[in-house]
Amino acid sequence: RKEVEQDPGPFNVxxxxxxxxxxxxxxxxxxxxxxxxxxxxxEPKLLMSVYSSxxxxxxxxxQLNRASQYISLLIRDSKLSDSATYLCVVNTxxxxxxxGTGTRLLVSP
Amino acid sequence: xxxxxxSPSNKVTEKGKDVELRCDPISGHTALxxxxxxxxxxxxxxxxxxxxxxxxxxxxxxxxxSAERTGGSVSTLTIQRTQQEDSAVYLCASxxxxxxxxxxxxxxxxxxxxxxx
Numbered sequence: 335r336k337e338v339e340q341d342p343g344p345f346n347v348x349x350x351x352x353x354x355x356x357x358x359x360x361x362x363x364x365x366x367x368x369x370x371x372x373x374x375x376x377e378p379k380l381l382m383s384v385y386s387s388x389x390x391x392x393x394x395x396x397q398l399n400r401a402s403q404y405i406s407l408l409i410r411d412s413k414l415s416d417s418a419t420y421l422c423v424v425n426t427x428x429x430x431x432x433x434g435t436g437t438r439l440l441v442s443p
Numbered sequence: 444x445x446x447x448x449x450s451p452s453n454k455v456t457e458k459g460k461d462v463e464l465r466c467d468p469i470s471g472h473t474a475l476x477x478x479x480x481x482x483x484x485x486x487x488x489x490x491x492x493x494x495x496x497x498x499x500x501x502x503x504x505x506x507x508x509s510a511e512r513t514g515g516s517v518s519t520l521t522i523q524r525t526q527q528e529d530s531a532v533y534l535c536a537s538x539x540x541x542x543x544x545x546x547x548x549x550x551x552x553x554x555x556x557x558x559x560x
Contacts, residue, residue, distance in 0.1 A: 338485075368548075377534055377551035378486070421485070430499060431476075431549065435485035 335360055340422050340434040347441055351412045355437045357405040357422030367398055369407050370421040372436065378421055381407075412441045445469065447552035449535050455558045456525055464520045464555045468537030475518050476538075476549060477510060479531040486534065492518060525559045532556050 340357045347353045359367075367384035382389065384396040384405055395408040405422055422434040448467045456462050468475050477489040488502040492512045503509070507525075512518040522529055536549040 377553050379551065380548050383548075430488060430491065432488070433478075433486035435483075 336434075337361060337426065337432045338422055338424050338434040340437045342435060342437060344438040344440050347412050347439070349412055349414060349441055349443055351441075352408065352410045353412060353439065354409075355407045355420055355422075355439075357407075357434055359403050359405070359422075359424045359432075361424070361426045361432075362400075362403060364403075364424045364426050366425040367396075367405050368423040368425075368431075369394075369396060369405075370423055370433070372419045372421055374418075378433075381420070409439075412439075414441050414443065417441045447535055447537050447550055449533075449552040449555050451555060452553065453556045453558075455560065457560050458527060459524055461521065461523045462525055462557065464522075464533050464557070466518045466520070466535030466537075466552060468516065468518070468535070469550055472537035472539055472550075473515060474538045474547070474549075475512060476536045477518070477520050478534045478536065480534060480554075481531040489520070489533075522557075525557075527559050530557055530559045 338359050345353055369381040370378040371381045372378040382391050382396055384398045386398050388397045393410045397406045417440050419436040419438045421436045424432050426432055450465045475492040478486040480486050490497055490510050491499040494515050495512050507523045510520045532554040534551050534554045536551045538547040538549045
């Protein structure tokens with residue numbers, strides 16, 4: 335079983351739609367969690383950290399469920415520019431980040 | 444300010460040759476990481492430096508891979524006797540000094556695309 339698992343997609347949604355991605359992780363000792371965004375042939379960039387209480391940044395909302403070892407990302411009012419691959423990232427401890435293979439999002443006009 | 448830089452951006456080499464990839468982290472970042480990403484795959488952790496020492500080399504796939512960091516700044520990843528399966532994008536990231544076992548935000552460079560013929 336992979337340490338971090340994501341649905342690869344692609345998720346095809348129209349502009350303005352709400353879309354949610356899920357991610358599960360296997361290491362219950364994992365300490366911190368992130369969503370990164372990666373555009374085609376570009377490096378990953380931090381989108382947001384994920385806190386236990388859940389957190390929101392504009393149109394983006396991240397949730398963490400430690401009991402179920404589950405992380406989610408919700409994007410509201412999708413824009414064309416949101417098209418990218420979204421990487422679920424887990425810190426398993428001691429500066430080691432484990433990346434999921436990513437979920438691809440395509441937003442169409 | 445300047446971000447993480449990597450060179451070369453692209454490298455094509457023949458099987459069996461050695462290659463050196465360079466990473467220049469953000470000024471002041473003491474932690475440096477190397478990853479590789481194969482086509483359609485997630486990022487694979489290779490090695491982590493804190494200052495000039497590498498507390499975690501667990502991700503290096505074989506003894507053909509080595510890395511060093513000097514002066515707490517620039518790092519080089521060396522692949523000896525390259526094989527076709529080494530073809531991938533090699534990404535470097537840096538972060539401020541992590542503390543308490545937590546990882547500070549990692550900032551990635553643009554990567555080096557390595558192709559082994």
